[in-house]
Amino acid sequence: MSKRILPLALPLVVALAVLVLVPALLQASGSGYLFRVSITAMIFAILAASLNFITGVAGLLSLGHAAFYGIGAYAAALLATQHGVPFLLTIPLAGVAAAIGGVLVALPTMRLVSIYFAVATLGMGEIIHGTLLNWVDFTRGPMGIPAIPSFKVFGLDLSGNLGSYLVVAVVMLASLWVLHRLTHSYYGNALRALREDDQCADSMGIDVVRLKGEVFAIACFFAGVAGALWAHTTGYISPNDFRFGESILVLAMIVVGGLGSLPGAVIGAVLLIVLPEALRPVGDVRMIVVGCVMFFSILLLPKGLFGEVSALNLVRSSFGGGWKAGTARQSIGWR
Amino acid sequence: MMAALLEIENLTRRFGGLLAVDRVSGRVEQGELVGLIGPNGAGKTTLFNLISGFTPPSEGTVRFGGETISGLKPWRVARRGLGRTFQNLRIFPNMTVFDNVSVGAIGAVGHSPWRSLFRGGRGESDAKAVSERTWAALERVGLAGQGHELAANLSYGKRKYLEIARALALGPRLLILDEPAAGLNDSETADLASFIRGLHAEGMTVLLVEHDMTLVMGICQRVMVLASGRKIADGTPEHIRRDPAVLEAYLGGDEEDAA
Amino acid sequence: MFDAFFVQQLVNGFSVGLVYALIAIGFTLIFGVLNVVNFAHGEVYMVGAYAGVVLITALAPPLVAVVLFVMAVGAVAGFGLERLAFKPFRRFQDEASLKSKAMREATLLSSLAVSIIVREVVEKVFGGAMRPVPFESQLTDPVQIGELSFSTGQFVIFGAAVAMFAGLQFLLYRTRIGLSIRAVANNPLGAKYVGIDTDRTIIATFVVGSVMGAVAGILVALYYGSVFPTMGFAPGVKAFVAMVMGGLSSIPGAVICAIFLGLAEAVATEFLAQGWSEMIAYGFLLLTLIFFPTGLFGGARDRV
Secondary structure, three states, X not given: OHHHHHHHXXXXXXXXXXXXXXXXXXXXXXXXXXXXXXXXXXXXXHHHXXXXXXXXXXXXXXXXXXXXXHHHHHHHHHHHHHHOOOHHHHHXXXXXXXXXXXXXXXXXXXXXXXXXXXXXXXXXXXXXHHHXXXXXXXXXXXXXXXXXXXXXXXXXXXOOHHHHXXXXXXXXXXXXXXXXXXXXXXXXXXXXHHHHOHHHHHOOOOOHHHHHHHHHHHHHHHHHHHHHHHHHHHOOEOHHHHOHHHHHHXXXXXXXXXXXXXXXXXXXXXXXXXXXXXXXXXXXOHHHHHHHHHHHHHHHXXXXXXXXXXXXXXXXXXXXXXXXXXXXXXXXXXX | OOOOOEEEEEEEEEEOOEEEEEEEEEEEOOOOEEEEEOOOOOOHHHHHHHHHOOOXXXXXXXXXXXXXXXXXXXXXXXXXXXXXXXXXXXXXXXOEHHXXXXXXXXXXXXXXXXXXXXXXXXXXXXXXXXXHHHHHHHHHHOOHHHOOOEHHHOOHHHHHHHHHHHHHHOOOOEEEEEOOOOOOOHHHHHHHHHHHHHHHHOOOEEEEEEOOHHHHHHHOOEEEEEEOOEEEEEEOHHHHHHOHHHHHXXXXXXXXXXX | OOOHHHHHHHHHHHHHHHHHHHHHHHHHHHHHHHOOOOOOHHHHHHHHHHHHHHHHHHHOOOHHHHHHHHHHHHHHHHHHHHXXXXXXXXXXXXXXXXXXXXXXXXXXXXXXXXXXHHHHHHHHHHOOOOEEOOHHHOOOOEEEEOOEEEEXXXXXXXXXXXXXXXXXXXXXXXXXXXXHHHHHHHOHHHHHHOOOOHHHHHHHHHHHHHHHHHHHHHHHHHHHOEEOHHHHHHHHXXXXXXXXXXXXXXXXXXXXXXXXXXXXXXXXXXXXXXXXXXXXXXXXXXXXHHHOOOOOOOOOOOOO
C-alpha cells in the first residue's frame, strides 16, 4: 500500500502548506504586509516558473519576459475597469492575450540562436513596454490604470487579505501543476532535447518549430495570468511595473534556483522577493541584492540552489512521475 | 521488382561554384547492409545531409519507401523511418541515458502538450509507447543498466551505442550510421562490427557511411564509393578492392586512407 | 528648398549618432574578440561620466586633464570588468568552450549582473536624480553658422569620434598589441599556439574598449550638461543595435549604423511623438535580426 500512497504524499504536503498552513500563520500574525509579501512571492513564482519553461527547460534565453506579464496585467485591468468583466474571466483572457503576444514574438525570432535570440527578446520587451507607455488613448500611458477591482464573484467577496491570498494560491498551484506536467513528462524531454541540440532533435523526429511556438504560447499564457493577478491584487498598474529590470529580476530568480528546475524557480522567486524585504531596514537594496545573487550564483553555483538533475530525480521518485522497467531499481522514465 | 527502400537519383548540390555532390544516383534495397566510402572531402557528409533533409538538393530527388522525401524537413524525414547517428557524437549531455534515447521514441510517437497533461487516455498510451520503445532500444545496445546516469558521464565508446540506441528508438526502416568507428580502437571497432552485423541479421537495413575502409569492407554486402562529389564505383567489396578507379581515388588523394 | 529646421534636426541627429558610435566602437571591439555581449558597457560609459563630473566638481581642471583622468578610470573599469565577469567563464584549454553557447550566455548574464550592481551602487552613492555638470565646464556654448546653430560639444564629440576611430585603426593595424587582438579575434586557439598571450590580449581589448566608452560618457555628459545612473542603458542598447546592424564585428559598419540610427531618430521626431521615436532603434534591431541576421554589411566579415 505504501507504494501507492507515497507518490501522492509530497504534492499533498505542498498543497496543504500553501492553502492551509501559511495562510493560517499569516492570519494569526494579522499583518497585511506579510500577506502582501506572500502574494507577491506567489505571483513571481508563477512568473519564474513560466520563464523557466522557456529559458531553463527549452533553452531559449529570454530577456523580455516582463512584457508578457505586462500584457496580461493590462488586458485584465482594461477588461475589468472598462467592461466590468469578472476576475474568473479576466485571468484566463489575460493569459490568452499574453500567449498571442508570445507567439507573435516567437514566430519571427525563432531561427535566431543563443544571444541573438536573447537580444531580440530584449528589443521586443522594450517595444511592448514603450507601447504601454506611449499608447495613451488605450493604456492611459504613464498615468497607469487605477481602481482595478479586486476578487469578487457571485456575491462572494474575496478582496480581503485572506481571500486574495487564497485566490492567488489556487491559481498558482494550478499553473505550477500544468507546468509540472509539461516539464516532467516526455514532452519535457522533447523540450530539453531542443535546448541541448536543436538540430539533433530535429533529426530525431522532433518538430522544433512547432515546439518553440508552443513553449512561448504556454509560458506567456502563465506570465499573462501572473500579470492579471498582479493587477487585481494591487488595484493599480503602470508601465513602470513591467520594465527591463523586472525581466531581469525574474531571470535572476531562475538562475539562482537552477535553470531547468521547476522547484528551483519557485525557491528562487520566494528568495528574491523575501530577501530584499528582509533587508528593508538597510534601505531599498532590491536591485543590488538581485544583481549580487545573480552574479554569485552564476559564478559559484552554476547549477543553482536546486539543480535540474536533482529536481528531475525528486519528481521521478516522489511526485509519481517516474516509470520503472525491467531490472532498473530506480524510476527512470516519465508517466 | 519492388521499389528500393532508398533511391537517390541524379542528386546534385552546389555551394556557390563548388559542386559538393555531382549527379549521384544509387539505391539501398530493403534488408541490405550497404557501405558508402570515400576519401576526405568526397562529399559523403553533404550526401548524407541531402538524404536526411538538412540540405535541400540543387537538383535530383531522394525517394524513401517509394515516396519522394527530398525537400522535406529533417523531422519529417525521420518520422518516415530514417534513423541516423552523427559523425561527431551529438548526444544530449545534460539528460540521462534513458531520456536521451527517449527522444527518438518521442519523435516516432509524437509530442503533444495537451496529451502530456493528463494521466490516462491517449497521454498514458503515448507515454507507455515511448517508455517501451526506449527500454527496448536500451536493452538492444546493452545500456539498460545505466538508464539513470547522465549521458555526459558515459565513456566515449558507450556514447556511440547511446546514439545508435536513440536512432533505434525511432523504429527506423533505414539506419544510417555516420562514421561510427571514428575514435574507436581495434577491439572496439570489432565489437561494433559484430553489433552492426547483428542488427542486420535481425532485418535492419543499414547504410554505413565511413571514412575508413576496414569496417566497411569487413561487413558490408555492397559498397558505394564517392570521390570528388561523384559516385565512382558500386559493387561487392571484392569488386571494389580491384576497381582501378577506387585505387586511383584513394592513392591519388590521401594515402593514409588506403586500407 | 531645405527647411532650416529640418537640417538642424539632422545636425543634432548626427551628433547623437556619433555618441552611439563612440559607445559602439568599444562594444564591437569586445564582441569581435570574445564573441560575447558585454552588457556592462553602458555602465562603463556611465561610470566614466560620473568620474569626470566628480573631478570637475572637486578641482575644475582643464578638459584635457578630465579626459585623461576618465581614460584611466575607464581602463581600470575595463580591467576589473574582465576579471570579474568574463575571466571566470573562460577556459582556453577546452577548444569548444571559448565561443560556446554556454559561455556566451553565462558571460551575458554575469555582465548583466555586474551592470545592475554598478548602476545601483552609483545610484545609492550619488542619488537617482539627474546631477548637473558645473555650468562653466559644460560644452554647450552656441556656435552659429549661417542659419544653423551648433554647440561646442558637437564639435568636441565629432573630433573625439574621428580621433578614436583613427586611433583604433592605428592600434589594430600598426601595433603589436593590435596584431594580437586581431589574431585572437580570428582564431583564439591558433593565436595561443603561436605564442600570443590570449589572456593579456583580452584584457587589453577590454581596457581599450572601456577607455573609449568612458571618454564617450564624460563628453556626452559635458554636451548634455547632466549625468544620471541610468544614462548608460538606452545609449548602450542603441550602440548594441548599431553593432548588430553593422554586422556584429565590423567597427566601420557599427559606426555607420550608429550615425544612421541617430539620424533616423532625429527624422522620426518630425513625425512621431518623443516616446515613440525612442523605439525606432528597437524596431531596427528586430528588423535587422529577422531579415539580415549577418548585419547590413554582412558580406564583409571583418572580424574586428
